[in-house]
Amino acid sequence: MRASDKAYAALREDIIEWRLGPGTVLAEVEQSERLGISRTPLREALSRLTAEGLTTAAGGRGVVVTDISLADIDELFELRETLEGRAAALAAERGDAAMFEQLRSELLRAPELIGAHDPARHDYYGLVGRLDDAIDAAISNSYLAQAMRSLRVHLVRVRRLAADDAERLTAAAAEHAAIAEAIAAGNAKLAEAATTLHLHRSLSHVKATHSPTKEHHG
Template identity: 85%
Template sequence: MRASDRAYSALREDIIEWRLRPGTVLAEVEQSERLGVSRTPVREALSRLTAEGLTTAAGGRGVVVTDISLDSIDELFELRETLEVRAAALAAQRGEPGIFAELHAQLVLAPELLSDNDPARHEYYALVGRLDDAIDSAISNTYLANAMRSLRVHLVRVRRLAADDAARLHAAAAEHAAIAEAIAAGNPRLAEAATTLHLHRSLTHVKATHTPH
């Protein structure tokens, strides 16, 4: 892997996981020392992150991690509903039922992963990621899948806002299970309804708990 790719992956994960919080200045010298690469790969990585909207130029301060405001959360969920509700319906029509039946069975057991143990929670997030990937594959629409992947990098940051709320995580697991079950059943309207309900509850929770940085 190229040095710029390594730097990009490391910085991207740190931003998504909130180890680098909104407003953090990402100085090239400091980050190159931290990541063990030269300044040029860091500069390239920061350019890619800025193109994705995870960082932004802040005048004389250099590059900083972008904030997630309530307005931006509303905008993300407007787009998310447009894309994900349609994708769920297409997956129900075009997907392999057995794949989603297996994901449903795993998601039903997901509460067992939702302990206070961080690695266990990462297993849950990985399971949700597999559901996302299965939907992307099932819809057979490259443009829609690419649009959702581009959106998810920001959604993961928003999702982490609820990471300390065990009740919400358990509810979200049940909602994801319902989506997988509807797709496995080949029922587009039920898949749309399950996805719409999940998005509504997720947005309501995030807006109720989010405090601007």
């Protein structure tokens, strides 16, 4: 792996997981020493992060980690509803019914994972990731799939803002199962409606549990 790719992956994960919070200045000397690389590949990594919207230039201060406000969350979910609703409908028209039926069965058993500790919850998030990947593959539209992948980077940050409680995750698993069921049935309108309902409930949960302590005021 190239030095710039390694730096990009490390910094991206630190930002998404809130180890580098909003407003954090990513000084070139400090970050190049921390990551054990020279400043040229670090600049390449920072440019990619800025292109994704995870960092931004801040005048003489250099590059800083961007904030996520409640207004940003509203805008992200507006876009998410447009993209994911359409993707679910296309997957219902073009996808492999047997694959989505299998995912539905696994999602219905997801509460067993959610009630457990962190390692099992990672299995649950992995299952949701497989549903996302299956939809991306089924729609046969590389532009739409790429747009959704770019959006999901920010959605992971948003998810970390909300309380990751078992009650909401259990409800979300049922909502994901309903999406998979509608796609397996080839019902585009139902798949889109199930996606819209899931996103509405997710947004309501994020807003209800949003932690102001993680917002950058400055």
